[in-house]
Amino acid sequence: MWPEAGHMALIMAAWVAVLQSVLPLWGSLSARCVGWQALARPLAVLQLVLIVLAFGALWHAFYVHDFSVKYVAHHSNTLLPTPYRLSAIWAGHEGSLLLWVLMLALWSVAVATFSKRLPQALVAQVLGVMGAVSVGFLAFILTLSNPFARQFPAPAEGRDLTPLLQDPGLVIHPPMLYMGYVGLSVAFAFAMAALLSGRLDAAWARWARPWTVAAWGFLTLGIALGSWWAYYELGWGGWWFWDPVENASLMPWLVATALIHSLMVTDKRGQFKAWTVLLAIGAFSLSLLGTFLVRSGVLTSVHAFATDPSRGIFILMFLAVVVGVSLALFAWRAPQWANASQPVAGSRESFLLLNSVLLVVAMAAVLLGTLYPLIIDALNLGKLSVGPPYFDRVFVPLMVPLLLAMVPGTVVPWHVARWAAVRSVLVPGALALLLASAWATWGGAPQDAEAVTTAGGWLTVMGGTLGGWIVLSGAWQMVQRLRLPGSPGLAWWGMQVAHLGVAVLVLGITGVKSFQVERDVRLGLGDSVTVAGVRYQLLKVDNHLGPNYLALRAEMKLFEGDREVGTLQPEKRRYVSSAMPMTEAAIDRNLWRDRYVSLGEPLTGDPPQWSFRVYHKPFVSWIWLGAVFMVLGGGLAAFDRRYRQAPSAARALGAQADVGMGAFGVRVAGPVPVVKGAVS
16 A cells, blocks of 8 residues: 555645645735744654655655656666666656656755744745645646556556666766756745745845856756766767757756856845846746656657656746746845946856856857757747757857856955056966967877877867966966955855866866877777777677676777787667667776777677777766766855845844955955056
């Protein structure tokens, strides 16, 4: 009876979510029901307990191979290793939605637990809005996506988990991505609370910032894990393909990044209030749009879950309600937040505005490239594919001015233009240009005549200069800041670490795009191929029996000259329950390069031969290393103690950190003297 218990827990959780969405909100808006505000926290906890019970019931059904549960029979079998029985819960449509509502309940309890210093009315409104979102998703699960639906008679064996998903990366990638997706509901709930109450001030922005940064950090980690999984699992050596579902995660990330920077201005200067609220609405709406794209059946992708149009219609209607209600409230409240003062050109807030506008324009470019083929298809105007060439030509040029604005945006003070601060980081910029030019000239690996490679050129110089400028100017700022009295706070250090991550990411992309080498070859036993100065020799190809698959495994020795430097064992797997072959690439990694080999199909002929794809990928690991730095920076910023203080204490801490900082992270108290070309 575990599945029935889980189903009943979901029904009870839905009714609790209804109470959570109605009573605290009503209490915050009605003077006669103020006491109902206190119900928000216990109702959020109760909803989490019930959803955890439902999640545990589904996990139990997978663990004991209860194939009378249709979802279990479709995504598991008795040979499936135990770790993948857990990840199988979110491998399909119904279970992934259950994971969604579990994450939403976790975020709600986190807000209830760590917001005890906030006004009770604000907490009630935030948790009430999150309860309303939970009502929508629980209704979706119970009406169209029940993971506990039974089938009789129960089959003796299940269909197995999709082979593509039987990988450690899929155990952790979806939960991290969902934590980011769903975490944006907190920023959305804070925005809705501001629209309902009419209160949007520096204190509101300060309270919303850590939750937004935390959600952004999880979303960054989830996207990075997905990219890493695709790189080593799909066998084609790419780390981003502009797949529509990849784009569905990138779009809310871009808007969330803009939101973080806009919240900073609202906190420090009290400006961009309406823009900040609009970004919060947009970020969560885009996460719902991503849910629609993945689960509606309108996309064909390795990431897509469903092909049932009725499910897509439900999500589309829910998205329309969320966007419609929030924009109606925005239209009602926005005029009262119109700024009387405009940002001074050359001040920090002007650079942050440029930053957020470029990010939103980049999101719009990705949205157009993602939805345009779907619109053309829906209008019966033919089939159209928008691939990497479009995104490379449209998205990348928007990132160049964004990166150029990053350095001056961190050194100029608030409210005033001090171009001496920009001049002070021109020396790191010039040094970065010299180093990038040398990198483009001498940074490539040894080539051979038949290799497919991309040569270093002006794009290498540009990418190396931008990344190097961010790194060198950040190091210069940290050295200068350590000479000043007082502590800048974790938020400042988080900014520096996150920007370092962006720079490392840019350098990694530039390096692998400029200097990678690729060979497609056919090899027999004893044959070898040389790529980037390394000789790959095929020693043997034999069969290998896994827990639920049979693999063809090749063994290759790697030599630099006569010195052996490694062994790689790529595989081609065929799972017991599926005839679909799966490529398992073999990778020899270090910080500076990857040696990547994937095994293709056997070729007819005598002696026998096999097809191989061999890559030399310089700096590719820097892509994910940069993402790690970005997540660490976000974590530091989220734990700044000013966000945990009452408003008066937070202002005092902020003022203490701001005094004398000038170009180093926050506003200056009093006039800013120019000393030796830098802002003190």
